[in-house]
Amino acid sequence: MLEIKPILSALWRNKIAALLIALQLALTLAIVSNASVIISDRKEKTARPTGIAVEDIITVNFQPVSQNYDMQTAVAADLDLIRTIPGVVEATHSNHFPLSGSGSASAYYNQPSQETGGEVANYYQVGAEFIQAMGMKLIAGRNFDPSDIQVADLTENRESSVVIVTKQFAEKLFPEGDALGKYIYGDRSSHPIEIIGIVERNLGGWVNWSKAGNAVFFPEMLIAEGNLFMRYLVRTEPGQRDSVFNQLEEKLSQRDPHRVIEMDTIENFLHKSYSRDNTMIKVLSVVIGLLTFIIALGIVGLTTFWINQRRKQIGVRRALGATRAAIGRYFLLENGMIASAGIALGMAAAQIANRMMVESYGQPQLPLPTMLSCALILLIVSLTAALVPALRAANISPATATRNV
Numbered sequence: 230m231l232e233i234k235p236i237l238s239a240l241w242r243n244k245i246a247a248l249l250i251a252l253q254l255a256l257t258l259a260i261v262s263n264a265s266v267i268i269s270d271r272k273e274k275t276a277r278p279t280g281i282a283v284e285d286i287i288t289v290n291f292q293p294v295s296q297n298y299d300m301q302t303a304v305a306a307d308l309d310l311i312r313t314i315p316g317v318v319e320a321t322h323s324n325h326f327p328l329s330g331s332g333s334a335s336a337y338y339n340q341p342s343q344e345t346g347g348e349v350a351n352y353y354q355v356g357a358e359f360i361q362a363m364g365m366k367l368i369a370g371r372n373f374d375p376s377d378i379q380v381a382d383l384t385e386n387r388e389s390s391v392v393i394v395t396k397q398f399a400e401k402l403f404p405e406g407d408a409l410g411k412y413i414y415g416d417r418s419s420h421p422i423e424i425i426g427i428v429e430r431n432l433g434g435w436v437n438w439s440k441a442g443n444a445v446f447f448p449e450m451l452i453a454e455g456n457l458f459m460r461y462l463v464r465t466e467p468g469q470r471d472s473v474f475n476q477l478e479e480k481l482s483q484r485d486p487h488r489v490i491e492m493d494t495i496e497n498f499l500h501k502s503y504s505r506d507n508t509m510i511k512v513l514s515v516v517i518g519l520l521t522f523i524i525a526l527g528i529v530g531l532t533t534f535w536i537n538q539r540r541k542q543i544g545v546r547r548a549l550g551a552t553r554a555a556i557g558r559y560f561l562l563e564n565g566m567i568a569s570a571g572i573a574l575g576m577a578a579a580q581i582a583n584r585m586m587v588e589s590y591g592q593p594q595l596p597l598p599t600m601l602s603c604a605l606i607l608l609i610v611s612l613t614a615a616l617v618p619a620l621r622a623a624n625i626s627p628a629t630a631t632r633n634v
Contacts, residue, residue: 233562246531246534247567250527250528250531250567250571251567251568251570251571251574252571252574253523253524253527253571254524254567254568254571254572254574254575254607254611255571255572255574255575255578256575256578257520257521257523257524257575257607258571258572258575258576258578258579258600258603258604258607259575259578259579259582260516260517260520261517261520261521261603261607262575262579262583262595262599262600262603262604263579263582263583263586263592263595264513264516264517265517265599265602265603266583266592266593266594266595266596266599267509267513267592267593268509268510268513268514268517269593269599270592270593271506271507271509271510272510274436274503274506275503275506275507275510277432277436278430279327279328279430279431279432279499280363280365280366280395280428280429280430280431280432281327281328281363281364281365281431281495282363282364282464283328283495283496283499284467284470284496285318285364285464285465285466285467285469285470286362286363286364286462286463286464286465286470286494286495286496287462287463287464287465287470287473287474287477287492287493287494287495288326288329288460288461288462288463288492288493288494288495288498289460289461289462289463289477289478289481289490289491289492290326290458290459290460290461290490290491290492290493291458291459291460291461291481291488291489291490291491292457292458292459292488292489293457293485293487293488293489294487294488294489295487296457298457300452300457300459301380301450301452303459303485304322304450304459306484306485307461307481307484307485308320308321308322308356308461310480310481310484311461311463311477311480311481314473314476314477314480315469315472315473316465316466316469316472316473317463317464317465317466317469317473318361318362318464318465318466319358319361319362319463319464320358320362320461320462320463320464321355321356321357321358321359321361321362321461321462322355322356322450322459322460322461322462323353323354323355323356323359323460323461323462324353324354324355324449324451324460325353325434325460326434326460326462326495326498327353327363327431327432327433327434327444327495327498328432328433328434328436328495328498328499328502329434329498329502330434330435330498330501330502331434332351332352332353332433332434332435333351333352334349334350334351334352335349335350335352335415335416336348336349336350336415336416337349337350337402337413337414337415337416337445338402338413338414338415338416339402339403339411339412339413339414340414341414341418341419341420341421342414342417342418342419343414343416343417344416344417347402347416348398348401348402348440348443349440349443350394350395350398350433350440350443350444350445351433351434351435351438351440351443351444351445352444352445352446352447353444353445353446353447354447354448354449354450354451355373355446355447355448355449356373356378356448356450357372357373357374357375357377357378357448359373359446359462360372360373360393360426360428360446361464362462362463362464363431363462363464364464365428365429365430365431366428366429367393367426367427367428367429368396368427368428368429369409369426369427370393370409370410370424370425370426370427371425371426372393372426373391373393373425373426373448377389377390377391377448378448378449378450379448379449379450380449380450380452381449381450381451381452382451382452388415388418388420388422389422389447389448389449390421390422390423391422391423391424391425391448392413392422392423392424392425392445392446392447393424393425393426393427393428393445393446394408394413394424394426394427394428394444394445394446395427395428395429395430395431395442395443395444395445396427396428396429396430397430397442397443398442398443398444398445399424399427401443408424408427409424409425409426409427410423410424410425411423411424412424413445422447428446430442431444432444435502436499436502436503437502462495463477470494474492474494477492478490478492521606521607521610524607524610524611524614525610525611525613525614526614528564528568528611528614528615529614529615529617529618532560532564532614532615532618532619533618533621535560535563536560536618536619536621536622540625553624556619556622556625557616557619557620557622558619559619560615560618560619560622561612561615561616561619564611564612564614564615564619565608565611565612567611568607568608568611568612569608572604572607572608575604575607576600576604579595579600579603580595580600583595
């Protein structure tokens with residue numbers, strides 16, 4: 230404790246340099262702690278279960294050249310053909326692809342003819358095999374039967390009588406529970422649609438949507454006259470996706486060459502959907518690393534500079550009996566005091582910056598444990614950075630210091 234007074238005196242004489250290091254530490258802590266919470270939030274987001282067999286699903290999108298095209302017959306023939314390919318588990322049609330960044334959404338209600346108080350969900354018009362083709366888990370109720378499927382044109386005003394929904398959507402629309410067997414209604418519609426099944430989860434088409442996970446599935450095939458197109462989802466056995474992918478386009482083209490076929494995978498859709506989040510994680514991780522390195526470099530430089538300025542003083546102290554441990558402890562304590570002041574200032578700055586980010590950009594709040602962890606890490610980095618110069622100072626001999634005067 231007797232060293233604190235001379236340390237404060239020395240810091241006052243070099244107050245500008247000490248202040249700059251403290252401010253640099255404060256700014257680093259404010260940035261690092263907020264960047265850390267953003268990284269944690271993005272990692273948690275990208276690690277969410279999708280509810281489907283992402284790595285095993287192939288998507289097929291085709292549009293026929295002919296205007297007079299029997300879509301219903303073509304779909305039946307295509308799906309029968311696809312199921313004969315070795316490695317295929319199941320195939321189905323769908324109006325949209327999950328995780329693709331595109332889709333359709335609508336509001337649904339638990340009472341007829343409502344306009345407010347409902348829940349918005351991503352909706353799909355699918356075949357009876359959709360759940361198996363997606364690898365989703367049915368946790369309540371039953372799957373679709375082929376007899377549930379309705380084939381309709383855009384000009385027809387048909388509504389399904391049954392629907393399968395995600396657990397998340399069911400819990401939001403029926404917070405009291407037991408949604409199975411209850412009815413949902415479209416916007417201002419009095420037509421009841423019975424919930425016959427509930428699946429564990431499906432993020433739907435938009436992973437960045439605030440209501441991602443709200444999804445409903447109707448047993449329908451929509452045929453739009455004059456704008457013909459169809460989409461298939463093909464699930465393969467684990468490890469067989471690429472093999473099936475190579476055969477699929479060729480076999481579909483051979484069966485009907487008069488159409489344009491595009492193929493992709495759900496895994497690619499997922500990577501594209503999360504590309505911004507993954508980029509942000511990488512950029513912020515690099516920023517954290519660079520800032521930590523820069524602050525460590527600054528502390529090493531400043532401590533080395535001060536030691537070179539005080540070689541005579543160190544030599545005198547060593548001649549008067551100061552141990553190497555005492556010399557090293559002096560500089561570590563000096564650096565610790567600067568770091569502590571900067572970190573205290575940085576914690577306040579971090580909270581202020583986080584509050585602004587929460588209010589302006591909807592970023593997650595900065596938890597106290599995260600901020601304290603970042604503060605502790607920076608303190609350890611600061612002391613570690615000062616350790617090497619401090620050890621060099623401890624090794625200065627009285628004779629060397631005297632000759633350098």
